[in-house]
Amino acid sequence: MGGAAAGVLAGARRMTVIETLWDSLPYLLWGAFPEGQLGGAALTLLLSAGSGIASAVLGLAWGIGLATATGALRTALTLVLGFFRAIPVLMLIFWTYFLLPFALGVSVPGVLSVMCALSLVGGAYLAHAVHAGIRGIGAGQWAAGLSLGLTRWGTLRHVVLPQALRMMLPSFINQWVTLVKDSSLAYIVGVSELSFVASQVNARTMIYPAEIFMLVGAIYWLLCTGLDRLANGLAQRAQRGNWQHKSFSRKGHGRFA
Amino acid sequence: MIDQLREHLLAPRYIGWLLDGWLATLWASLLVAAGATVLGVVIAAGRSSSRPALLRLTGAYVSLFRNTPLLVQLFFWYFGAPSVLPEAAREWLYAGHLLSFEFLSALVGLTLYAAAYVGEDIRSGIRGVPVGQTLAASALGFTRVQVLAQVVLPQALRIALPPLLGQYMNIVKNTSLAMAVGLVELSYASRQVEAETFKTFQAFGLATALYIVSIGAIEVLAAWAARRQAFSPGRAA
Numbered sequence: 001m002g003g004a005a006a007g008v009l010a011g012a013r014r015m016t017v018i019e020t021l022w023d024s025l026p027y028l029l030w031g032a033f034p035e036g037q038l039g040g041a042a043l044t045l046l047l048s049a050g051s052g053i054a055s056a057v058l059g060l061a062w063g064i065g066l067a068t069a070t071g072a073l074r075t076a077l078t079l080v081l082g083f084f085r086a087i088p089v090l091m092l093i094f095w096t097y098f099l100l101p102f103a104l105g106v107s108v109p110g111v112l113s114v115m116c117a118l119s120l121v122g123g124a125y126l127a128h129a130v131h132a133g134i135r136g137i138g139a140g141q142w143a144a145g146l147s148l149g150l151t152r153w154g155t156l157r158h159v160v161l162p163q164a165l166r167m168m169l170p171s172f173i174n175q176w177v178t179l180v181k182d183s184s185l186a187y188i189v190g191v192s193e194l195s196f197v198a199s200q201v202n203a204r205t206m207i208y209p210a211e212i213f214m215l216v217g218a219i220y221w222l223l224c225t226g227l228d229r230l231a232n233g234l235a236q237r238a239q240r241g242n243w244q245h246k247s248f249s250r251k252g253h254g255r256f257a
Numbered sequence: 258m259i260d261q262l263r264e265h266l267l268a269p270r271y272i273g274w275l276l277d278g279w280l281a282t283l284w285a286s287l288l289v290a291a292g293a294t295v296l297g298v299v300i301a302a303g304r305s306s307s308r309p310a311l312l313r314l315t316g317a318y319v320s321l322f323r324n325t326p327l328l329v330q331l332f333f334w335y336f337g338a339p340s341v342l343p344e345a346a347r348e349w350l351y352a353g354h355l356l357s358f359e360f361l362s363a364l365v366g367l368t369l370y371a372a373a374y375v376g377e378d379i380r381s382g383i384r385g386v387p388v389g390q391t392l393a394a395s396a397l398g399f400t401r402v403q404v405l406a407q408v409v410l411p412q413a414l415r416i417a418l419p420p421l422l423g424q425y426m427n428i429v430k431n432t433s434l435a436m437a438v439g440l441v442e443l444s445y446a447s448r449q450v451e452a453e454t455f456k457t458f459q460a461f462g463l464a465t466a467l468y469i470v471s472i473g474a475i476e477v478l479a480a481w482a483a484r485r486q487a488f489s490p491g492r493a494a
Binding site: 083086087088089090091098177181184185187188195198199202208209210211212213214216217220221224225228 | 320321324325326327328329330332333336337338340341426430431433434436437444447448457461464465468469472473
């Protein structure tokens with residue numbers, strides 16, 4: 001980074017685009033890391049992975065809640081989820097950023113409040129996917145589970161959810177890609193993830209703003225499409241394994257027929 | 258008692274700031290929704306065409322704009338794009354003859370981003386129109402453009418209406434990101450009021466309520482459209 005700034009100040013030799021971008025690349029990728037704090041694309045990944053796990057847990061819990069709760073509890077849950085889906089993520093980040101320290105009585109780092117906001121929104125979206133997935137499993141599966149002597153919870157846990165989750169996998173993958181993109185909103189509260197360090201680099205170098213944001217866009221694009229490919233590949237492999245499993249049992253049926 | 262209450266409420270001046278911000282949000286959303294729908298139709302047409310070049314081009318557009326954050330795109334249009342324009346054009350844009358530069362770059366960024374989503378929804382609408390419709394229109398001597406504009410699109414838009422309304426809700430919510438490039442809309446105004454008055458709850462609370470009202474209005478519209486569609490004749494099949 002110092003190199004880039006010095007190059008501009010010297011003025012004798014304008015730095016080329018490639019040199020400027022190459023000099024900024026380490027800072028964009030992992031911030032000031034070994035010497036300073038982790039930032040850039042590495043922090044973006046960490047932030048989205050953390051909120052990805054938390055939103056999956058929340059989404060699962062709320063989705064099961066939607067599918068099983070009745071009466072006032074169900075209405076309350078629907079209202080809360082509707083609230084998280086109706087307001088902009090940015091607004092929710094404002095809320096968690098100011099409310100969390102107030103509610104917990106300790107100072108909360110910006111990363112955590114952003115993670116909290118992203119998990120709540122992501123969980124609210126996933127909850128509806130989980131709910132739909134559970135409802136998509138036929139009543140026959142419930143009846144079969146219950147008639148085997150499983151409790152309602154046992155039927156859900158061992159019979160319905162494993163099938164529903166397989167159907168919901170694409171929703172979860174989409175949600176992760178959305179989270180990588182939404183983690184850029186942490187910029188607004190000064191968390192040094194990729195978008196924030198990009199604006200820092202842009203302010204510091206002052207030249208080539210178009211090229212800098214194109215490079216940053218390319219990094220995000222690689223992260224998002226890479227995650228999408230990886231997750232879809234894993235999902236397909238899981239599906240294939242499952243199919244083989246099924247064909248095995250079909251063979252079994254043939255033997256008994 | 259009333260004085261005590263007044264102490265906790267926002268002064269009319271600040272409520273005015275928030276309402277002005279809300280109007281800016283609504284105005285920007287309306288323009289973006291209109292622009293994204295028009296551009297979305299073009300993208301959907303390209304994605305449904307049989308020419309490989311068009312297919313690849315629109316496919317790349319959708320992948321590019323959907324797989325990068327809106328915030329980075331807004332930064333690109335605000336900081337980056339002017340730097341590659343000729344000096345005279347840049348000066349003209351910064352002078353804000355037509356619209357303020359903040360508003361213009363936010364509009365461009367939001368529209369291009371939303372169009373990638375709207376286009377995909379319209380495309381699935383087009384796929385939902387039976388092939389027989391296209392064949393019948395072609396047999397009647399319609400040109401390819403006429404088939405699309407007069408036969409397929411009206412039906413496709415009808416099928417795509419529910420997801421499209423969802424996209425319009427996203428557009429309203431996404432305008433909040435324009436505050437990062439200095440557009441004074443609802444989120445910007447709430448931050449401003451908060452900084453000025455230190456009444457965090459009231460400022461964010463009112464802004465949140467205004468967002469919910471906006472989204473709720475589209476939700477009501479969606480429910481009304483769904484009911485109308487369900488009862489309209491000839492849609493049973």
